[in-house]
Amino acid sequence: MSDRFIRWCRSAAGVTILLSILLAVIATIDRGPYILVNTAITGGMLALVAVGLALLLGVMNVASFVHGEYFMIGTLVAYYVFTPLQNFLNTNPSPLLAMVAPLIAILAAAVAGAAAGALTEIMVFAPMRRRSRENWVMNSFLLTVGLAVLLINGHLLIFGADFKGIVRYWAGAPVTIMDVFISRDRLFAFLLSIIVILAFWVFMKTTRTGRAIRAVSQDETGSLMVGINLSAILIFTMALGCSLAAVAGASLLFLYPSYPTVGLEALYMAWFIVILVGLGNIIGALTGGFMVALLKVLTVEYIGSGWDFVVPTALIILVLIFKPSGIFGSEVRGVLDQ
Amino acid sequence: MNILETKQLTKRFGGLVAVNEVSMHVEEGEIVGLIGPNGAGKTTLLNAIAGLNPPTSGRVFLAGKETTGLPPDRMCRLGLSRTFQIPNPFPKMTVLETVNCATIFGNRKGAVSDVAAHSRKMLAFVEFPMPADTVSEQLNTVQLKRLDLARALASKPRLLFLDEVASGLSEGELTDIMAVIRKIRESGVTILMVEHIMQLIMNLCDRLVCIQFGTKIAEGPTQEVARDPKVTEAYLGAEADQCTAE
Amino acid sequence: MNAFDKLLRQLNLTPAGVLGLAVLAVLPFIPPFNQEYLIRWLIAAALIAAGAIAFDFTAGFINIVNFGFYAILGLGGYTSAILSVNVGLTPWIGVFIGAAAAGVLGFLTGLLTLRLRGIFAAVMAWFVGLALMGLATKMVWLTRGPLGLRTPRLFDTASNIPYYYLILLLMLVTYIICSRVVASKVGIAFKAIGQNMDAAKTSGINPTYYRIINFTLSCTLAGLLGGFYAHYYGILTPDIMHTSKTVEVLAVAYIGGRGSLWGGAAIAFPFILAMELVRSGLSNLPGLNLILYGLLLILVMIYYPGGFAKFFDAYIRHPKNRALNYFLNGASVRT
Numbered sequence: 001m002s003d004r005f006i007r008w009c010r011s012a013a014g015v016t017i018l019l020s021i022l023l024a025v026i027a028t029i030d031r032g033p034y035i036l037v038n039t040a041i042t043g044g045m046l047a048l049v050a051v052g053l054a055l056l057l058g059v060m061n062v063a064s065f066v067h068g069e070y071f072m073i074g075t076l077v078a079y080y081v082f083t084p085l086q087n088f089l090n091t092n093p094s095p096l097l098a099m100v101a102p103l104i105a106i107l108a109a110a111v112a113g114a115a116a117g118a119l120t121e122i123m124v125f126a127p128m129r130r131r132s133r134e135n136w137v138m139n140s141f142l143l144t145v146g147l148a149v150l151l152i153n154g155h156l157l158i159f160g161a162d163f164k165g166i167v168r169y170w171a172g173a174p175v176t177i178m179d180v181f182i183s184r185d186r187l188f189a190f191l192l193s194i195i196v197i198l199a200f201w202v203f204m205k206t207t208r209t210g211r212a213i214r215a216v217s218q219d220e221t222g223s224l225m226v227g228i229n230l231s232a233i234l235i236f237t238m239a240l241g242c243s244l245a246a247v248a249g250a251s252l253l254f255l256y257p258s259y260p261t262v263g264l265e266a267l268y269m270a271w272f273i274v275i276l277v278g279l280g281n282i283i284g285a286l287t288g289g290f291m292v293a294l295l296k297v298l299t300v301e302y303i304g305s306g307w308d309f310v311v312p313t314a315l316i317i318l319v320l321i322f323k324p325s326g327i328f329g330s331e332v333r334g335v336l337d338q
Numbered sequence: 339m340n341i342l343e344t345k346q347l348t349k350r351f352g353g354l355v356a357v358n359e360v361s362m363h364v365e366e367g368e369i370v371g372l373i374g375p376n377g378a379g380k381t382t383l384l385n386a387i388a389g390l391n392p393p394t395s396g397r398v399f400l401a402g403k404e405t406t407g408l409p410p411d412r413m414c415r416l417g418l419s420r421t422f423q424i425p426n427p428f429p430k431m432t433v434l435e436t437v438n439c440a441t442i443f444g445n446r447k448g449a450v451s452d453v454a455a456h457s458r459k460m461l462a463f464v465e466f467p468m469p470a471d472t473v474s475e476q477l478n479t480v481q482l483k484r485l486d487l488a489r490a491l492a493s494k495p496r497l498l499f500l501d502e503v504a505s506g507l508s509e510g511e512l513t514d515i516m517a518v519i520r521k522i523r524e525s526g527v528t529i530l531m532v533e534h535i536m537q538l539i540m541n542l543c544d545r546l547v548c549i550q551f552g553t554k555i556a557e558g559p560t561q562e563v564a565r566d567p568k569v570t571e572a573y574l575g576a577e578a579d580q581c582t583a584e
Numbered sequence: 585m586n587a588f589d590k591l592l593r594q595l596n597l598t599p600a601g602v603l604g605l606a607v608l609a610v611l612p613f614i615p616p617f618n619q620e621y622l623i624r625w626l627i628a629a630a631l632i633a634a635g636a637i638a639f640d641f642t643a644g645f646i647n648i649v650n651f652g653f654y655a656i657l658g659l660g661g662y663t664s665a666i667l668s669v670n671v672g673l674t675p676w677i678g679v680f681i682g683a684a685a686a687g688v689l690g691f692l693t694g695l696l697t698l699r700l701r702g703i704f705a706a707v708m709a710w711f712v713g714l715a716l717m718g719l720a721t722k723m724v725w726l727t728r729g730p731l732g733l734r735t736p737r738l739f740d741t742a743s744n745i746p747y748y749y750l751i752l753l754l755m756l757v758t759y760i761i762c763s764r765v766v767a768s769k770v771g772i773a774f775k776a777i778g779q780n781m782d783a784a785k786t787s788g789i790n791p792t793y794y795r796i797i798n799f800t801l802s803c804t805l806a807g808l809l810g811g812f813y814a815h816y817y818g819i820l821t822p823d824i825m826h827t828s829k830t831v832e833v834l835a836v837a838y839i840g841g842r843g844s845l846w847g848g849a850a851i852a853f854p855f856i857l858a859m860e861l862v863r864s865g866l867s868n869l870p871g872l873n874l875i876l877y878g879l880l881l882i883l884v885m886i887y888y889p890g891g892f893a894k895f896f897d898a899y900i901r902h903p904k905n906r907a908l909n910y911f912l913n914g915a916s917v918r919t
Contacts, residue, residue: 063703128886134429137703138647139885142838145831146881153871153878161870260871264827268714271707309718313711317696320708390782414788422786428779430843439776442769444788486783493788 012327020291027298033180035301039294041186044193047289048248049266050273052241054285058217059237061137066144067270068263069151070242073116074109074249075258079164081105102169106250113246114239121238155260165257189251196247197286213237276316278326341366341497341528347396349386356382358552369529371543375572379552380532381423384499388420389413401496414444419495423502425486427474433485434470437461437492444493460488464518479506498522500531504538516541589915596763598914608752612745623744627751629856631809634755636837636848638805641762644843646798647778649706652693652713653806654829659716660686660807661814661824662727665735675738679811683804690803694796717825732821735814747816754812755849758805763845774798835881841893851892
């Protein structure tokens with residue numbers, strides 16, 4: 001046991017995780033616990049987006065450039081569901097409705113994200129798959145580029161370029177934990193991300209559909225032979241992955257108002273994570289979510305906002321020079337040429 | 339003289355040992371068959387030698403010089419060529435361009451003065467049935483295998499790996515390909531072939547190397563190895579499994 | 585074969601191509617194109633066309649999308665602009681230093697993405713571009729950030745015509761360099777590693793070497809175009825490095841036809857002019873032109889991934905009529 005632990009500590013994954021924890025502790029002592037709080041909130045949501053992206057990569061073999069747009073759809077739906085509810089509440093106060101209104105908004109976003117994802121698979125990927133599998137990875141990637149342009153500018157055309165945001169989901173005084181004030185929205189976002197991640201985990205491990213998805217990601221032909229309905233699984237996977245991104249977008253509406261390109265940051269953060277950890281397992285994407293979030297928070301804290309573009313990128317480039325398959329990716333051969 | 343020699347060659351993928359301490363040799367001018375049940379690690383062994391997937395440990399010698407872990411393009415220029423089990427050389431190129439690639443880059447600089455003529459000669463040598471300006475993606479599997487063979491020969495190899503060059507061929511095509519393989523040997527190229535078709539192996543190979551679960555279980559003259567009870571058992575056992583799987 | 589045909593073959597041009605160039609050359613004098621705003625559109629189109637050629641040189645041959653293309657182009661522009669503003673170097677020399685800087689970064693990006701498979705190399709190049717844009721935004725003391733860096737212009741005139749001819753020339757030079765490399769042995773290696781890495785390696789091709797050559801050359805040309813951009817518009821903001829710019833060139837290159845070089849350049853002119861018309865004509869519908877972009881890219885990817893060039897090769901390229909065949913293919917069909 002201790003032997004295995006030492007070996008894990010020496011592996012790339014172990015070193016980076018331990019280093020991240022150490023950094024987080026040092027920064028927390030230095031600047032205060034809000035570092036940890038911010039990392040946890042951003043990390044949870046980044047993990048949701050990244051898991052969706054990793055899912056699409058693993059199961060559908062699609063390197064999606066459009067994933068951030070489902071995040072955007074999430075923010076948009078949540079805004080247009082929550083704002084009328086809130087206006088209604090302003091005239092007819094009701095504590096119960098005030099409680100559930102944010103949940104309704106986020107649920108609506110999840111449903112809309114899933115619907116958008118399923119539609120994308122049915123209308124775009126399925127026809128392409130039927131026509132030709134040749135050069136699939138590259139062509140499907142370019143397809144998602146076109147889709148991203150379409151959705152971003154569709155938003156611009158229909159809803160305009162202005163920021164559509166809310167002040168907060170939950171009224172009331174901030175919660176105090178470890179002498180830090182945490183707004184109820186942030187606390188809720190964190191809890192939600194944990195709940196969704198756990199639910200996703202249980203789903204993938206225990207249900208028939210979850211197992212079928214994992215089977216498809218390992219061997220498409222094989223899974224066809226054991227009687228898995230491939231097209232249904234693909235639609236479901238796409239819906240699931242996009243729904244996760246939409247939930248993340250909706251939960252963070254108080255931080256990121258909805259505007260056409262709001263999804264871009266979520267997109268490249270998710271790609272950071274996926275490339276950093278290697279196209280591995282879901283645990284990789286989850287852990288990576290928190291690590292990249294920490295990196296982002298620390299960069300903003302110590303170097304300045306705006307640099308959170310540059311510093312994580314530079315670091316990821318360094319990591320990839322020394323470990324081109326990503327820090328968890330020793331067994332995954334997809335990224336490399338060989 | 340040994341044109342190829344491996345010493346304790348091992349290839350691991352994570353925890354899986356695909357090739358386990360295989361030591362073997364190929365003498366100049368021979369045709370050696372590498373046999374074994376499906377999934378025994380034959381292609382992995384070829385890849386480890388040719389540099390496509392470098393070995394985890396062990397050593398490789400090509401014509402007496404150590405070449406362990408050299409990249410495949412270096413190996414090619416040192417005189418080692420190979421064909422692929424499922425050949426799909428450059429789909430958008432014409433047949434001639436495909437062979438030209440190996441003619442130009444597989445030989446030392448200036449070794450071939452007229453590239454197109456050399457490539458056409460290779461196509462004629464393997465009796466390629468289609469016009470040279472056919473685009474590769476329009477060829478069927480049998481034609482692609484011939485094309486891949488011409489491509490592999492264009493770099494003037496001393497040692498040629500054939501990876502299931504005959505699978506899926508009809509009786510008549512099998513006779514044709516045997517004639518071509520004999521012709522290749524007569525032109526002075528040593529051949530190491532992975533093959534399942536017994537007819538081909540018994541007719542062509544001077545010696546056999548049999549591996550199972552990544553480990554060498556027999557090596558020697560063809561008739562001897564074919565009669566080796568370990569080999570028969572490996573095959574029959576595996577085939578019985580296959581029958582149930584299919 | 586007469587001297588004209590020989591020259592055309594040297595330059596990889598066909599009579600049809602020459603005619604196209606000639607039309608472009610006289611266009612600024614033909615109404616309605618003699619208006620300054622239309623000439624500005626033509627310049628924008630020629631810039632995209634030249635970019636699409638350099639982009640296709642990588643994407644269409646070694647099958648790697650350089651997602652940081654405009655970031656690297658922007659680096660060339662910024663290098664030249666900063667040299668002329670801070671050191672007082674004439675832009676006519678600066679643009680070449682900018683091109684060299686972009687080439688060096690292209691070399692490094694090529695090195696960085698070496699072991700990654702196509703799509704991940706694209707994402708890495710994208711990260712490099714994002715980092716570069718972040719730097720340009722934050723290094724305000726050098727680049728003036730989003731406020732924009734005022735740059736000296738190349739010609740001392742308010743007219744756009746000299747710029748138009750310069751960018752046409754740049755486009756032609758880009759095309760000739762790229763097409764000559766592609767037609768050489770190096771080009772065969774490019775195509776081989778783009779189409780089947782394993783078969784290329786076992787045919788004796790060293791992918792590392794050729795990938796780096798390709799990236800370096802493509803990025804050098806991008807840097808040169810960046811220099812033009814900087815000293816034509818007279819102001820440079822980090823927006824030049826934005827991903828959406830790369831997407832624009834990408835869309836044109838792929839709709840035009842991957843692996844053809846000329847396809848993107850040929851459709852860039854009608855395409856960009858149409859887009860500008862939509863943008864200026866329907867200014868109450870912002871983003872509509874880009875929606876068309878996205879839609880077209882999606883449709884091409886699903887139904888005709890080869891793009892315009894593939895269509896042209898399949899249906900138009902080889903007419904029965906000999907004169908027409910000469911016009912489209914030049915003196916003798918190249919083998």
